Amino acid sequence: MHSLGSPPWSSYATQLATPATRDIMLRTLETAATVTTITLLLGYPAAYAITRMRRGHRNVAIALLVLPYLTSLLVRTYVWMAILGYNGPIVWLLRRIGVEHESLIGTSVGVLVVLVHVYLPLMILGLYLSMRTIDLRQMDAAASLGASRGEAFIRVFLPQTAVGAATGCALVFLGTAGAFVTPALIGGPSQYTIVMLIFDQLGVLDWRAASTLAVILLVGAALILAAGAWLVGARRGPKRDRRRVPPRQSSSSLIMRTLGRIASWVPSVLPRLATRMSLAIAILLVDVPLLLLFAVSFQPLPILALPTRGLSLQWYAHVLANYEWLAAGTRSIELGVVSAAIALSIGYIAAWLAYGSNILGRSVVTFASFAPLAIPAIVLATGLYAVCVSLGLIGQFVAIAAAHALLGLPFTFAYLAVGLASYDKRLSLIAASLGATGFQRFRRVKGPMLRPALITAFGVAFLISFEEFVVTNFLAGTGFQTLPLRMWAGTQQDLSPELAVVGSMIVAGLLLFCALAAVLMPRHNAVA
């Protein structure tokens, strides 16, 4: 503990001077950078493969990528522990091919795999939103100008997706740097991160050290984010009468030209294969825990393991008979809808302000909107706890919904900003000239045009709230129960297959809902 008399910056100096802290910090940033790179390299071709798909297939692919968000990260992490652990299939496979390996738990590889599993969908969604508006005939135009397919891709397609890629990278980087559950459960003490350090400082009630570390993490992340934004050309002001605001500086730079040359030698069959492979790997990585979860839910024994001794439905009966699960589920859905609506409204206003204002305003709004993501959930949780205690809001629906909205804001902002960037503002002008008022313009033209971004933003915000654990745990008090809280209680008590059953039921329920929606919704593309 520092004395109150020491200057305010002394704690920063102390923290930065400690080699152990520096090492942890560097490792945290290194992990974040690695995960960002992997998700980008894997997500880019996967997102491209999605854009080339037919409409129906596309929706299925996106649904598959979003599915895991429906089950609590805690539950998924437990499944990953089963997969990566000593008795898991991977170690078994390694053993079969002659590589002796104890377990992937506690290794950096294990942490990377699970973090990629967690953050890959965010990257792919960001990229997909920026790719879907690109007219692929531009590639034909480039071909007519003498570019090979590879060169056309590098010089024409790639620069236009820079905004989406940067958005995805920012979300993944900040999310990974601030992740707690995965490194704590999969990595353990040997893979110590700065967030775990903060958690431990909070544990020993060293608030000053914890907040110092949190601020260092925040500032470091902000600097890297700013550098990234500068690189993709976010520093330029909005242009009038331009369809899109593509970053163009880089498109003629030496690097791009060289890359284009190299790409022109790649045979044209290879990319198609590679993009589909990437999508397959991405979906596998994202959905494999769910499959195992399904399997576990039919386990006859009261343990969370693969059902090697026959199947049973007894745990389903168990869950359905238990009123607690239903109540928690209903409460989670209510929270999700309310908080997503709040996050969507604020995110839209923020994105609209950022898109329409000058460079300074844009940076401020962007940073403010991304801030909740950069602050580790544990720090945010303690801060919000302090606020709610003083206002007497602990255990109140409103407070928890507002906190969830705060957590969803970076995502709604990011996806809506990408959506707005690709919206041709002149459509609003023409609608105005045809007599539409501001509200009518939004309802009839801008809204429908932004629908994919709006739905994505709302869906992601809903799912963030639906599976949120750390902040809810702090703010819920004793009486308030959500699904993740109930699940956490389950993991603490007995690790019974009830958890897997609930996870499976949520996934099955959503699949049913999607199928119904697909059948009931009128087909927009029906041609007379």
Next chain:
Amino acid sequence: MTVAPPAVRLRAVRKRFGQVSAVGDVTLDVADGEFLTLVGPSGAGKSTLLSLIAGFIEADAGEVSMGGQDLRHVPPNRRNVGVVFQDHLLFPHMTIAQNVGFPLEMRRISRKAVRTRVADALEMVELDGLGNRQVVELSGGERQRVALARALVYSPPVLLLDEPLGALDLELRDAMQEELRELHARLETTFIYVTHDQNEALSLGSTVAVMRDGCLQQVGSPREVYDTPTSAFVAQFLGACNIWAGTTQWANACMQVLAGADETVLYRGPDTDLAPEVLVAIRPEWLRLDPADSERGLSKLDIRVSRAQFRGSELFIAAASSLGKTLVRIPRSRGGQQPAPGQRLVVGWRPEEAVLVQSDSSCRRAERRDAAWSAATSRPSHPMPGSTAIPNIGQYR
């Protein structure tokens, strides 16, 4: 006699974007039912002027009014104008019929009436029966026709068109021009049509307004602006034109402009008060090849052909002469000889047919000429005889 207020009235309208003056001090009246073409090079401020009328942007200074109503602070959705852009800007998530019906819905017109009016509008642009199609199913020309139907379905008194045919191929362009002309004749709508193509401007418009650097250079009937351009810029923008500088001289009770060592008479007219040095515009087709010696009062000029261009119905000759670069356009008959480069020829013209023009270095205001006045004078004299300062005259020597 009471005069109806003009369909669109602009008074000293100004608009700046940061450091750049996009529109500077434009004053213009567009009469009811007129077809005004607004022509100028890119960056002249034509589209900005259109946006100011549509209300997409607000003027920094000046007055924009429509049918006598001041439009300051009137949002675009309450101005009741139609707008058509170069890229059709149809709403991609709506069918053709929904697109065309959109403005009627905004005006709270009953569903039944919408249906019939949409059908009528689509019939007007010859797309009847395509109402259920999606935007992507139509060709470029069809989309532009839908955009036109959408902008006309609510019978706005004024239709603004911003290079609507710019993205279409030549054949389609010609056909669409014809359709636009017919539409304009049939409806009582005022058309304001922005283009950078001078041929389109001259052939479509009942009035042509030439713009440059945010200012109107000249406004008048197509014949007026082509035959009696007021500035070297207008003369050369609307078609090839010889611009020669000369000195003024009073002789034989009329004003003459002389140039060159042999004192060729470039211009002869009744003007009285002219600067000592002026510019004269002579269109290439006003020059005649090998004029007969018998014809009196004809100015003659020796030229040396540098290039002769075959253009089907005519020959276009670029030549050098003592006055500088000389352009000649002559009708061509079947089997006629084509002059070879280096060949010497003589051309002649009637100096009474030449036109005095202003040098174009400055951005000037152009007032609308009074129609009665220009009808009364068979050959309008120089519009601004009072002006004496002509900068940059040297560039035409």
